[in-house]
Amino acid sequence: MTTIQHISTSRRIKDRVVQGLVYLAFALAVVPLVSVLWLVIKNGAARFDLDFLTHSMRNIGARDVGGGAYHAIIGTLEQVLIASLISVPIGLLTAIYLVEYGNGGRLSRAISFFVDVMTGVPSVVAGLFILAFWVLFLGQPFSGFAGALSLSILMMPTVVRSAEEMLRLVPNDLREASYALGVAKWRTIMKVVLPTALTGIITGVMLAVARVAGETAPLLLTVFFTDSINNDPFSGPQMGLPLFVFDQAGRPNATAVDRAWTGALTLILIVMLLNLVARLIARWRSPAKGR
Amino acid sequence: MSKQIQVSGLDAYYGGHKAIEDVSMTIEPRSITAFIGPSGCGKSTFLRTLNRMHEVIPGARVEGKVLLDGEDLYAANVEPVSVRRMIGMVFQRPNPFPTMSIYENVAAGLRLNGRVAKSEMDGVVETSLKGANLWNEVKDRLNKPGAGLSGGQQQRLCIARAIAVQPQVLLMDEPCSALDPISTLAIEDLMAKLKDDYTIVIVTHNMQQAARVSDRTAFFNLTAQGKPGKVVEMDETSRMFTNPTEKATEDYITGRFG
Numbered sequence: 327m328t329t330i331q332h333i334s335t336s337r338r339i340k341d342r343v344v345q346g347l348v349y350l351a352f353a354l355a356v357v358p359l360v361s362v363l364w365l366v367i368k369n370g371a372a373r374f375d376l377d378f379l380t381h382s383m384r385n386i387g388a389r390d391v392g393g394g395a396y397h398a399i400i401g402t403l404e405q406v407l408i409a410s411l412i413s414v415p416i417g418l419l420t421a422i423y424l425v426e427y428g429n430g431g432r433l434s435r436a437i438s439f440f441v442d443v444m445t446g447v448p449s450v451v452a453g454l455f456i457l458a459f460w461v462l463f464l465g466q467p468f469s470g471f472a473g474a475l476s477l478s479i480l481m482m483p484t485v486v487r488s489a490e491e492m493l494r495l496v497p498n499d500l501r502e503a504s505y506a507l508g509v510a511k512w513r514t515i516m517k518v519v520l521p522t523a524l525t526g527i528i529t530g531v532m533l534a535v536a537r538v539a540g541e542t543a544p545l546l547l548t549v550f551f552t553d554s555i556n557n558d559p560f561s562g563p564q565m566g567l568p569l570f571v572f573d574q575a576g577r578p579n580a581t582a583v584d585r586a587w588t589g590a591l592t593l594i595l596i597v598m599l600l601n602l603v604a605r606l607i608a609r610w611r612s613p614a615k616g617r
Numbered sequence: 618m619s620k621q622i623q624v625s626g627l628d629a630y631y632g633g634h635k636a637i638e639d640v641s642m643t644i645e646p647r648s649i650t651a652f653i654g655p656s657g658c659g660k661s662t663f664l665r666t667l668n669r670m671h672e673v674i675p676g677a678r679v680e681g682k683v684l685l686d687g688e689d690l691y692a693a694n695v696e697p698v699s700v701r702r703m704i705g706m707v708f709q710r711p712n713p714f715p716t717m718s719i720y721e722n723v724a725a726g727l728r729l730n731g732r733v734a735k736s737e738m739d740g741v742v743e744t745s746l747k748g749a750n751l752w753n754e755v756k757d758r759l760n761k762p763g764a765g766l767s768g769g770q771q772q773r774l775c776i777a778r779a780i781a782v783q784p785q786v787l788l789m790d791e792p793c794s795a796l797d798p799i800s801t802l803a804i805e806d807l808m809a810k811l812k813d814d815y816t817i818v819i820v821t822h823n824m825q826q827a828a829r830v831s832d833r834t835a836f837f838n839l840t841a842q843g844k845p846g847k848v849v850e851m852d853e854t855s856r857m858f859t860n861p862t863e864k865a866t867e868d869y870i871t872g873r874f875g
Binding site: 497506525 | 668670673701716726729730776
């Protein structure tokens, strides 16, 4: 006859050890995150004021205090917005093709493959491509738009991948329910599949936005540099926050380095704010859970 | 409303695999026809060929004829979408649209097909929910999500959604298999009521259910695993359950196999 056994001491110890390892791994993963945040806040808070947010670097001499990142904030917002306007529709349509129409055929496998390849493209290569193609070959000027083009190359694969995953999560039952009501396929996709996957797609797009908002290398090659405010992304050099940080951090005086820290803080805050807004939109659009 | 379905020599395939072979039968209007048979014998597949839902699955195809009041649903110039508008379907698992409220779920068929004014829609939603015996339970919370209802209520919501587009025929694929006895009873009562207006076809694993609700019953079976399913016998339900012609039918109904 078997009896109910007690948990042996060795199992107890193993359990403890593994539990400890899991906590340790978590702590190790959090350390860099927290330390970066803490450093940026500590060093950036000093110059984080209205002055910084509303002034550019125009006529600020090398040793002057003051100055700000207004021109860079404008540039980043415009460039990221344009990049999103280009890559979100294309990325979303690609994902819809892959999930709803591709059926694992040759074309969809080819697209999948190239999306994977694009995910691995270093950001500087995207910048070089736009520099070579848009600026040098087509003879277009350096501009915020050129920067947005290179950012959209980086955004697209992320958008495709995340949207594809979210669309695949939509249960087939719902598509069939819609077909059985005599709803055409494209309408089913528009009215049933996309709304169901919307929250996830928005999260994916935000991750892509967050990724490209901090890109420096492609901007370096495409938007050029400026210390002045340029509201027009289609003509003339613009600035971006990552560029601003890169530029200021490389200067030899403490006031510039302070500005770089504050620029980094601003960038983090902008990305967080965008995330928050997207989450609010997603919550507002999705139905209440439960009854 | 309510039309007759005539099927002749119908084969259905999944890629290279033949799932059902040479099915011929007549499904009478204003009656309930039940399909019974062991799992994997092709009942559901056959049901889905009746409103061209079978071909939604990649690689699936159909050969043969399905006539709806004499009109071939598989004729070359027939639009599958319009077939499905005429022949509605209720699935095994309740599947209300999660992003929509109760009201929107019922209105979905009409709204997604892009017609109907708001005032008219209110009427359709109310009639359909009443038709599905759900109105009294949900009339005060039409704007709450459909997914918040109980399983039985969700299934009746799906029935309301299906009848809102006013189909001629209603196909039900094991509509009670995920429900408790009380909800099952509610759906069976509903079927008896809907029978006055619709041609109803129901697939069920529950022999008592087939005996209780249906007027005619078809017994599907396959000769061996991997072989296509066939209709063994089809007759008045009362006869099928008391005095079937085929030995296999009697064995299945009395529980000697399957």
